[in-house]
Amino acid sequence: MATIMKHGPELLISLGQHITLTLAAVGMGIIIAVPLAILLTRHKKLAPVVLALASTIQTIPGLVMLGLALVISGVGVKPALFVLTIYSILPVLQNTYTGINEVLPAYKDAAKGLGMTKSQVLMKVELPLALPAMASGVRISAVYIVSWATLAGMVGAGGLGDWIWTGLSTYNTTYILFGAVPSALLAVLLSTGFGALESALTPRGMRRTS
Amino acid sequence: MSSEFISAIGEHMVIVLASVAIASALGIGLGILSYWKKSLGTIIITICELIQTIPSLALLAMLMIIFGLGNVTMGSALVLYALLPIVRNTHTALSQLPPALIDAARGMGMSRSQRLVKVEIPLSIPMIFGGIKVALVNSLSIAVMGVLIGAGGLGYIVYRGIQQQNMGRIILGAIPVVIGALLFDWLLGNVEKRLAKHARL
Numbered sequence: 001m002a003t004i005m006k007h008g009p010e011l012l013i014s015l016g017q018h019i020t021l022t023l024a025a026v027g028m029g030i031i032i033a034v035p036l037a038i039l040l041t042r043h044k045k046l047a048p049v050v051l052a053l054a055s056t057i058q059t060i061p062g063l064v065m066l067g068l069a070l071v072i073s074g075v076g077v078k079p080a081l082f083v084l085t086i087y088s089i090l091p092v093l094q095n096t097y098t099g100i101n102e103v104l105p106a107y108k109d110a111a112k113g114l115g116m117t118k119s120q121v122l123m124k125v126e127l128p129l130a131l132p133a134m135a136s137g138v139r140i141s142a143v144y145i146v147s148w149a150t151l152a153g154m155v156g157a158g159g160l161g162d163w164i165w166t167g168l169s170t171y172n173t174t175y176i177l178f179g180a181v182p183s184a185l186l187a188v189l190l191s192t193g194f195g196a197l198e199s200a201l202t203p204r205g206m207r208r209t210s
Numbered sequence: 211m212s213s214e215f216i217s218a219i220g221e222h223m224v225i226v227l228a229s230v231a232i233a234s235a236l237g238i239g240l241g242i243l244s245y246w247k248k249s250l251g252t253i254i255i256t257i258c259e260l261i262q263t264i265p266s267l268a269l270l271a272m273l274m275i276i277f278g279l280g281n282v283t284m285g286s287a288l289v290l291y292a293l294l295p296i297v298r299n300t301h302t303a304l305s306q307l308p309p310a311l312i313d314a315a316r317g318m319g320m321s322r323s324q325r326l327v328k329v330e331i332p333l334s335i336p337m338i339f340g341g342i343k344v345a346l347v348n349s350l351s352i353a354v355m356g357v358l359i360g361a362g363g364l365g366y367i368v369y370r371g372i373q374q375q376n377m378g379r380i381i382l383g384a385i386p387v388v389i390g391a392l393l394f395d396w397l398l399g400n401v402e403k404r405l406a407k408h409a410r411l
Contacts, residue, residue, distance in 0.1 A: 056388065056392065059347070059350075059351055059387070059388050059391040059392065060351075060384055060387070060388055061351045061352075061354035061355070061365075061368070061384060061387055062355075063354050063355060063357075063358075063365060063368055063369070063372075064354065064368050064380055064381075064383065064384040064387075067368060067369075067371065067372035067380045068377060068380055068381070070372060070375075071372070071375050071376075071377050071380065072377075143263050146265055147264075147265035147266055147267070147268075148265075149265075150265045150266075150267040150268055151267055154372075160268075161267060164267050164268060164271045167271060168271055168274070168358060168359070173275050176271040176272065176274070176275060177272070177275075179268065179271070180265075180267075180268035180269075180271050180272045181268075183265045183267075183268045184263075184264040184265060184268050184269075187263040187264060187265055188260060188263050188264075191259075191263045
Protein backbone atom coordinates (compact mmCIF):
# COMPACT_ATOMS: atom_id res chain seq x y z
CA MET A 1 0.00 0.00 0.00
CA ALA A 2 2.80 2.37 0.95
CA THR A 3 4.47 1.64 -2.39
CA ILE A 4 1.27 2.51 -4.21
CA MET A 5 1.10 5.84 -2.37
CA LYS A 6 4.73 6.56 -3.15
CA HIS A 7 4.45 5.76 -6.84
CA GLY A 8 0.86 6.93 -7.26
CA PRO A 9 1.56 10.20 -9.13
CA GLU A 10 4.05 8.55 -11.51
CA LEU A 11 1.63 5.74 -12.14
CA LEU A 12 -1.12 8.24 -12.97
CA ILE A 13 1.18 9.99 -15.44
CA SER A 14 1.90 6.64 -17.13
CA LEU A 15 -1.79 5.82 -17.23
CA GLY A 16 -2.45 9.23 -18.80
CA GLN A 17 0.25 8.66 -21.42
CA HIS A 18 -1.16 5.23 -22.15
CA ILE A 19 -4.70 6.51 -22.63
CA THR A 20 -3.54 9.46 -24.74
CA LEU A 21 -1.43 7.22 -26.95
CA THR A 22 -4.28 4.73 -27.38
CA LEU A 23 -6.93 7.34 -28.15
CA ALA A 24 -4.64 9.21 -30.54
CA ALA A 25 -3.81 6.02 -32.45
CA VAL A 26 -7.41 4.82 -32.60
CA GLY A 27 -8.58 8.33 -33.58
CA MET A 28 -6.13 8.49 -36.45
CA GLY A 29 -7.04 4.95 -37.40
CA ILE A 30 -10.70 5.96 -37.68
CA ILE A 31 -9.83 9.06 -39.72
CA ILE A 32 -7.94 6.87 -42.20
CA ALA A 33 -10.14 3.77 -42.16
CA VAL A 34 -13.65 5.21 -42.54
CA PRO A 35 -13.09 7.23 -45.75
CA LEU A 36 -11.05 4.34 -47.14
CA ALA A 37 -13.88 1.91 -46.38
CA ILE A 38 -16.44 4.19 -48.04
CA LEU A 39 -14.16 4.41 -51.07
CA LEU A 40 -13.90 0.61 -51.17
CA THR A 41 -17.68 0.17 -51.15
CA ARG A 42 -17.71 2.37 -54.28
CA HIS A 43 -14.90 0.43 -55.92
CA LYS A 44 -15.71 -3.18 -55.10
CA LYS A 45 -12.91 -4.59 -57.24
CA LEU A 46 -10.30 -2.87 -55.10
CA ALA A 47 -11.81 -4.10 -51.84
CA PRO A 48 -10.42 -7.66 -51.67
CA VAL A 49 -6.92 -6.42 -52.52
CA VAL A 50 -6.89 -3.67 -49.90
CA LEU A 51 -8.49 -5.85 -47.21
CA ALA A 52 -6.06 -8.71 -47.88
CA LEU A 53 -3.15 -6.28 -47.66
CA ALA A 54 -4.45 -4.83 -44.40
CA SER A 55 -4.92 -8.24 -42.82
CA THR A 56 -1.44 -9.32 -43.91
CA ILE A 57 -0.02 -6.26 -42.15
CA GLN A 58 -2.03 -7.31 -39.10
CA THR A 59 -0.17 -10.63 -38.90
CA ILE A 60 3.18 -8.85 -38.47
CA PRO A 61 3.98 -9.13 -34.75
CA GLY A 62 3.94 -5.87 -32.78
CA LEU A 63 7.47 -6.40 -31.55
CA VAL A 64 8.66 -6.49 -35.16
CA MET A 65 6.84 -3.32 -36.24
CA LEU A 66 8.00 -1.38 -33.20
CA GLY A 67 11.51 -2.72 -33.63
CA LEU A 68 11.56 -1.54 -37.25
CA ALA A 69 10.14 1.85 -36.26
CA LEU A 70 12.83 2.12 -33.60
CA VAL A 71 15.61 1.37 -36.05
CA ILE A 72 14.23 3.68 -38.73
CA SER A 73 13.18 6.72 -36.73
CA GLY A 74 14.71 6.30 -33.30
CA VAL A 75 13.23 6.55 -29.83
CA GLY A 76 10.12 8.56 -29.10
CA VAL A 77 6.36 8.93 -29.20
CA LYS A 78 6.17 9.43 -32.99
CA PRO A 79 7.32 5.96 -34.08
CA ALA A 80 5.04 4.37 -31.49
CA LEU A 81 2.06 6.43 -32.62
CA PHE A 82 2.79 5.59 -36.25
CA VAL A 83 2.90 1.84 -35.61
CA LEU A 84 -0.16 1.83 -33.36
CA THR A 85 -2.13 3.79 -35.98
CA ILE A 86 -1.29 1.20 -38.63
CA TYR A 87 -2.57 -1.57 -36.36
CA SER A 88 -5.78 0.30 -35.54
CA ILE A 89 -6.83 0.66 -39.19
CA LEU A 90 -7.83 -2.91 -40.12
CA PRO A 91 -10.66 -3.65 -37.64
CA VAL A 92 -12.34 -0.31 -38.36
CA LEU A 93 -11.81 -0.67 -42.10
CA GLN A 94 -13.18 -4.19 -42.22
CA ASN A 95 -16.21 -3.46 -40.06
CA THR A 96 -17.11 -0.21 -41.79
CA TYR A 97 -16.86 -1.90 -45.18
CA THR A 98 -18.99 -4.86 -44.10
CA GLY A 99 -21.42 -2.60 -42.25
CA ILE A 100 -22.09 -0.43 -45.30
CA ASN A 101 -22.25 -3.42 -47.62
CA GLU A 102 -24.81 -5.14 -45.47
CA VAL A 103 -27.29 -2.28 -45.62
CA LEU A 104 -30.27 -3.78 -47.42
CA PRO A 105 -30.68 -2.52 -51.00
CA ALA A 106 -34.34 -1.85 -50.21
CA TYR A 107 -33.35 0.96 -47.82
CA LYS A 108 -31.04 2.52 -50.37
CA ASP A 109 -33.72 2.26 -53.05
CA ALA A 110 -36.24 3.86 -50.75
CA ALA A 111 -33.82 6.70 -50.04
CA LYS A 112 -33.19 7.13 -53.75
CA GLY A 113 -36.93 7.13 -54.34
CA LEU A 114 -37.24 9.99 -51.85
CA GLY A 115 -34.96 11.97 -54.14
CA MET A 116 -31.82 11.76 -52.03
CA THR A 117 -28.49 12.35 -53.73
CA LYS A 118 -25.67 9.83 -53.45
CA SER A 119 -23.99 11.70 -50.61
CA GLN A 120 -27.31 12.06 -48.79
CA VAL A 121 -27.89 8.32 -49.06
CA LEU A 122 -24.44 7.79 -47.59
CA MET A 123 -24.79 10.27 -44.74
CA LYS A 124 -28.43 9.68 -43.84
CA VAL A 125 -28.95 5.98 -44.56
CA GLU A 126 -25.81 3.93 -45.07
CA LEU A 127 -23.56 5.37 -42.37
CA PRO A 128 -26.21 5.47 -39.62
CA LEU A 129 -27.14 1.86 -40.33
CA ALA A 130 -23.47 0.84 -40.38
CA LEU A 131 -22.70 2.63 -37.08
CA PRO A 132 -23.09 -0.40 -34.77
CA ALA A 133 -20.70 -2.44 -36.91
CA MET A 134 -18.29 0.49 -37.00
CA ALA A 135 -18.43 0.87 -33.21
CA SER A 136 -17.65 -2.80 -32.88
CA GLY A 137 -14.63 -2.30 -35.12
CA VAL A 138 -13.49 0.63 -33.00
CA ARG A 139 -13.86 -1.54 -29.91
CA ILE A 140 -11.65 -4.27 -31.35
CA SER A 141 -9.13 -1.61 -32.38
CA ALA A 142 -9.08 0.02 -28.96
CA VAL A 143 -8.50 -3.26 -27.12
CA TYR A 144 -5.74 -4.14 -29.57
CA ILE A 145 -4.04 -0.80 -29.22
CA VAL A 146 -4.14 -0.78 -25.42
CA SER A 147 -2.32 -4.06 -25.67
CA TRP A 148 0.25 -2.97 -28.25
CA ALA A 149 0.75 0.32 -26.41
CA THR A 150 2.32 -1.61 -23.51
CA LEU A 151 5.04 -2.50 -26.01
CA ALA A 152 5.51 1.17 -26.82
CA GLY A 153 7.61 1.48 -23.67
CA MET A 154 10.25 -0.29 -25.72
CA VAL A 155 10.63 2.69 -28.07
CA GLY A 156 10.53 5.15 -25.20
CA ALA A 157 6.96 6.34 -25.69
CA GLY A 158 6.13 5.93 -22.00
CA GLY A 159 2.84 4.51 -20.80
CA LEU A 160 2.14 1.60 -18.49
CA GLY A 161 4.47 -0.63 -20.49
CA ASP A 162 7.41 1.23 -18.92
CA TRP A 163 6.57 -0.29 -15.55
CA ILE A 164 6.33 -3.80 -16.98
CA TRP A 165 9.64 -3.35 -18.85
CA THR A 166 11.40 -2.10 -15.75
CA GLY A 167 9.84 -4.88 -13.71
CA LEU A 168 10.82 -7.55 -16.25
CA SER A 169 14.42 -6.36 -16.53
CA THR A 170 14.96 -6.02 -12.79
CA TYR A 171 12.70 -8.94 -11.85
CA ASN A 172 10.64 -6.61 -9.68
CA THR A 173 7.17 -8.10 -9.14
CA THR A 174 5.68 -4.88 -7.78
CA TYR A 175 6.65 -2.92 -10.89
CA ILE A 176 5.28 -5.66 -13.15
CA LEU A 177 1.94 -5.57 -11.36
CA PHE A 178 1.88 -1.74 -11.38
CA GLY A 179 2.03 -1.87 -15.17
CA ALA A 180 0.08 -5.05 -15.84
CA VAL A 181 -2.98 -4.61 -13.63
CA PRO A 182 -3.93 -1.07 -14.73
CA SER A 183 -3.37 -1.89 -18.40
CA ALA A 184 -5.52 -5.01 -18.10
CA LEU A 185 -8.25 -3.04 -16.34
CA LEU A 186 -8.02 -0.29 -18.96
CA ALA A 187 -8.49 -2.84 -21.75
CA VAL A 188 -11.49 -4.45 -20.08
CA LEU A 189 -13.02 -1.05 -19.32
CA LEU A 190 -12.60 0.19 -22.90
CA SER A 191 -14.06 -3.03 -24.26
CA THR A 192 -17.14 -2.80 -22.02
CA GLY A 193 -17.54 0.91 -22.75
CA PHE A 194 -17.42 0.50 -26.50
CA GLY A 195 -19.66 -2.56 -26.21
CA ALA A 196 -22.29 -0.39 -24.51
CA LEU A 197 -21.82 2.28 -27.19
CA GLU A 198 -22.33 -0.37 -29.85
CA SER A 199 -25.72 -1.40 -28.52
CA ALA A 200 -26.71 2.23 -27.89
CA LEU A 201 -25.99 3.01 -31.55
CA THR A 202 -28.15 0.18 -32.84
CA PRO A 203 -31.54 1.58 -33.87
CA ARG A 204 -34.17 0.27 -31.51
CA GLY A 205 -36.12 -1.56 -34.17
CA MET A 206 -33.03 -3.45 -35.30
CA ARG A 207 -31.82 -4.76 -31.94
CA ARG A 208 -31.69 -8.51 -31.83
CA THR A 209 -34.07 -10.04 -29.36
CA SER A 210 -31.64 -12.54 -27.91
CA MET B 211 23.26 -18.02 -38.33
CA SER B 212 21.24 -20.28 -40.59
CA SER B 213 21.13 -23.19 -38.16
CA GLU B 214 20.19 -20.77 -35.38
CA PHE B 215 17.44 -19.43 -37.62
CA ILE B 216 16.09 -22.88 -38.45
CA SER B 217 16.12 -24.01 -34.85
CA ALA B 218 14.31 -20.79 -33.88
CA ILE B 219 11.59 -21.57 -36.45
CA GLY B 220 11.38 -25.12 -35.07
CA GLU B 221 11.12 -24.01 -31.48
CA HIS B 222 8.54 -21.37 -32.40
CA MET B 223 6.37 -23.94 -34.16
CA VAL B 224 6.69 -26.48 -31.34
CA ILE B 225 5.60 -23.92 -28.71
CA VAL B 226 2.68 -22.76 -30.87
CA LEU B 227 1.46 -26.22 -31.93
CA ALA B 228 1.74 -27.69 -28.43
CA SER B 229 -0.14 -24.74 -26.92
CA VAL B 230 -2.90 -24.84 -29.51
CA ALA B 231 -3.24 -28.61 -29.06
CA ILE B 232 -3.69 -28.19 -25.31
CA ALA B 233 -6.05 -25.25 -25.85
CA SER B 234 -8.10 -27.32 -28.32
CA ALA B 235 -8.64 -30.15 -25.85
CA LEU B 236 -9.45 -27.71 -23.07
CA GLY B 237 -11.52 -25.39 -25.28
CA ILE B 238 -13.67 -28.12 -26.83
CA GLY B 239 -14.31 -29.50 -23.35
CA LEU B 240 -15.33 -26.11 -22.03
CA GLY B 241 -17.43 -25.52 -25.14
CA ILE B 242 -19.35 -28.76 -24.57
CA LEU B 243 -19.77 -27.91 -20.91
CA SER B 244 -21.15 -24.48 -21.76
CA TYR B 245 -23.54 -26.10 -24.26
CA TRP B 246 -24.87 -28.53 -21.65
CA LYS B 247 -25.16 -25.97 -18.87
CA LYS B 248 -26.33 -22.67 -20.35
CA SER B 249 -25.81 -20.57 -17.21
CA LEU B 250 -22.29 -21.90 -16.75
CA GLY B 251 -21.69 -21.26 -20.45
CA THR B 252 -22.27 -17.52 -20.11
CA ILE B 253 -19.71 -17.40 -17.29
CA ILE B 254 -17.13 -19.46 -19.18
CA ILE B 255 -17.40 -17.36 -22.32
CA THR B 256 -17.30 -14.08 -20.38
CA ILE B 257 -14.12 -15.20 -18.60
CA CYS B 258 -12.53 -16.20 -21.93
CA GLU B 259 -13.45 -12.79 -23.36
CA LEU B 260 -11.89 -11.07 -20.35
CA ILE B 261 -8.66 -13.03 -20.77
CA GLN B 262 -8.60 -12.06 -24.44
CA THR B 263 -8.71 -8.34 -23.63
CA ILE B 264 -5.70 -8.46 -21.26
CA PRO B 265 -2.69 -6.92 -23.05
CA SER B 266 -0.21 -9.64 -24.01
CA LEU B 267 2.78 -8.03 -22.32
CA ALA B 268 0.75 -7.66 -19.12
CA LEU B 269 -0.47 -11.27 -19.19
CA LEU B 270 3.02 -12.57 -19.93
CA ALA B 271 4.57 -10.52 -17.16
CA MET B 272 1.96 -11.68 -14.64
CA LEU B 273 2.31 -15.33 -15.68
CA MET B 274 6.06 -14.97 -15.35
CA ILE B 275 5.61 -14.10 -11.70
CA ILE B 276 3.84 -17.45 -11.27
CA PHE B 277 5.71 -19.78 -13.65
CA GLY B 278 9.09 -18.05 -13.92
CA LEU B 279 11.06 -17.53 -17.12
CA GLY B 280 10.81 -19.87 -20.07
CA ASN B 281 8.69 -21.75 -22.58
CA VAL B 282 6.11 -22.90 -20.02
CA THR B 283 5.08 -19.32 -19.30
CA MET B 284 4.81 -18.55 -23.01
CA GLY B 285 2.83 -21.73 -23.61
CA SER B 286 0.36 -21.01 -20.83
CA ALA B 287 -0.23 -17.50 -22.18
CA LEU B 288 -0.86 -18.93 -25.65
CA VAL B 289 -3.28 -21.52 -24.24
CA LEU B 290 -5.21 -18.79 -22.43
CA TYR B 291 -5.42 -16.60 -25.55
CA ALA B 292 -6.40 -19.54 -27.75
CA LEU B 293 -9.33 -20.55 -25.56
CA LEU B 294 -11.83 -17.90 -26.68
CA PRO B 295 -12.07 -18.72 -30.41
CA ILE B 296 -12.22 -22.46 -29.71
CA VAL B 297 -14.73 -22.33 -26.85
CA ARG B 298 -16.93 -19.83 -28.64
CA ASN B 299 -16.98 -21.73 -31.92
CA THR B 300 -17.66 -25.06 -30.19
CA HIS B 301 -20.48 -23.53 -28.19
CA THR B 302 -22.01 -21.76 -31.19
CA ALA B 303 -21.74 -24.80 -33.45
CA LEU B 304 -23.44 -27.08 -30.92
CA SER B 305 -26.15 -24.54 -30.11
CA GLN B 306 -27.02 -23.97 -33.75
CA LEU B 307 -27.79 -27.59 -34.62
CA PRO B 308 -31.38 -28.10 -35.77
CA PRO B 309 -33.48 -29.35 -32.82
CA ALA B 310 -35.11 -31.93 -35.11
CA LEU B 311 -31.81 -33.82 -35.44
CA ILE B 312 -31.31 -33.95 -31.72
CA ASP B 313 -34.88 -35.09 -31.21
CA ALA B 314 -34.35 -37.83 -33.79
CA ALA B 315 -31.24 -39.00 -31.97
CA ARG B 316 -33.11 -38.95 -28.69
CA GLY B 317 -35.98 -40.87 -30.30
CA MET B 318 -33.53 -43.59 -31.32
CA GLY B 319 -32.75 -44.03 -27.65
CA MET B 320 -29.33 -42.38 -27.60
CA SER B 321 -28.02 -41.14 -24.29
CA ARG B 322 -26.67 -37.61 -23.89
CA SER B 323 -23.07 -38.68 -24.41
CA GLN B 324 -24.00 -40.87 -27.39
CA ARG B 325 -25.79 -37.93 -28.99
CA LEU B 326 -22.72 -35.81 -28.41
CA VAL B 327 -20.21 -38.25 -29.86
CA LYS B 328 -22.30 -39.64 -32.72
CA VAL B 329 -24.41 -36.68 -33.83
CA GLU B 330 -23.57 -33.31 -32.34
CA ILE B 331 -19.76 -33.29 -32.51
CA PRO B 332 -19.48 -34.73 -36.06
CA LEU B 333 -21.85 -32.04 -37.34
CA SER B 334 -20.00 -29.29 -35.48
CA ILE B 335 -16.50 -30.19 -36.58
CA PRO B 336 -16.12 -27.63 -39.40
CA MET B 337 -16.91 -24.71 -37.12
CA ILE B 338 -14.79 -26.03 -34.23
CA PHE B 339 -11.97 -26.43 -36.71
CA GLY B 340 -12.48 -22.80 -37.78
CA GLY B 341 -11.95 -21.74 -34.17
CA ILE B 342 -8.74 -23.74 -33.93
CA LYS B 343 -7.54 -22.10 -37.15
CA VAL B 344 -8.05 -18.61 -35.73
CA ALA B 345 -6.29 -19.62 -32.50
CA LEU B 346 -3.32 -21.02 -34.40
CA VAL B 347 -2.85 -17.97 -36.62
CA ASN B 348 -3.05 -15.61 -33.62
CA SER B 349 -0.67 -17.72 -31.56
CA LEU B 350 2.03 -17.60 -34.23
CA SER B 351 2.19 -13.83 -33.89
CA ILE B 352 1.81 -13.64 -30.10
CA ALA B 353 4.56 -16.21 -29.56
CA VAL B 354 7.11 -13.67 -30.81
CA MET B 355 6.70 -11.89 -27.48
CA GLY B 356 8.10 -14.95 -25.76
CA VAL B 357 11.62 -13.58 -25.95
CA LEU B 358 10.70 -10.98 -23.33
CA ILE B 359 10.07 -13.66 -20.73
CA GLY B 360 12.97 -15.90 -21.72
CA ALA B 361 11.18 -18.27 -24.08
CA GLY B 362 12.76 -19.35 -27.36
CA GLY B 363 11.48 -19.04 -30.89
CA LEU B 364 11.59 -16.35 -33.55
CA GLY B 365 11.19 -13.55 -31.04
CA TYR B 366 14.81 -14.13 -30.11
CA ILE B 367 15.97 -13.33 -33.65
CA VAL B 368 13.77 -10.23 -33.78
CA TYR B 369 14.91 -8.98 -30.39
CA ARG B 370 18.57 -9.46 -31.17
CA GLY B 371 17.98 -7.50 -34.36
CA ILE B 372 16.40 -4.67 -32.40
CA GLN B 373 19.30 -4.56 -29.96
CA GLN B 374 21.82 -4.52 -32.80
CA GLN B 375 19.73 -1.99 -34.74
CA ASN B 376 19.87 -4.52 -37.56
CA MET B 377 16.80 -4.22 -39.79
CA GLY B 378 17.66 -7.30 -41.80
CA ARG B 379 17.53 -9.50 -38.71
CA ILE B 380 14.24 -8.05 -37.50
CA ILE B 381 12.64 -8.72 -40.88
CA LEU B 382 14.23 -12.16 -41.06
CA GLY B 383 12.57 -13.06 -37.76
CA ALA B 384 9.21 -11.73 -38.94
CA ILE B 385 9.05 -13.42 -42.35
CA PRO B 386 8.40 -16.97 -41.10
CA VAL B 387 5.66 -15.63 -38.80
CA VAL B 388 3.82 -13.80 -41.56
CA ILE B 389 4.28 -16.58 -44.12
CA GLY B 390 3.31 -19.17 -41.51
CA ALA B 391 0.17 -17.22 -40.59
CA LEU B 392 -0.91 -16.82 -44.22
CA LEU B 393 -0.08 -20.44 -45.03
CA PHE B 394 -1.92 -21.90 -42.04
CA ASP B 395 -4.88 -19.64 -42.71
CA TRP B 396 -5.10 -20.82 -46.32
CA LEU B 397 -4.38 -24.51 -45.68
CA LEU B 398 -6.65 -24.90 -42.68
CA GLY B 399 -9.29 -22.81 -44.44
CA ASN B 400 -9.31 -25.39 -47.23
CA VAL B 401 -9.53 -28.27 -44.78
CA GLU B 402 -12.38 -26.44 -43.10
CA LYS B 403 -14.26 -26.23 -46.41
CA ARG B 404 -13.68 -29.94 -47.03
CA LEU B 405 -14.99 -30.81 -43.60
CA ALA B 406 -18.00 -28.58 -44.12
CA LYS B 407 -18.83 -30.46 -47.31
CA HIS B 408 -18.78 -33.76 -45.43
CA ALA B 409 -20.82 -32.52 -42.52
CA ARG B 410 -23.49 -30.88 -44.65
CA LEU B 411 -26.97 -31.59 -43.43
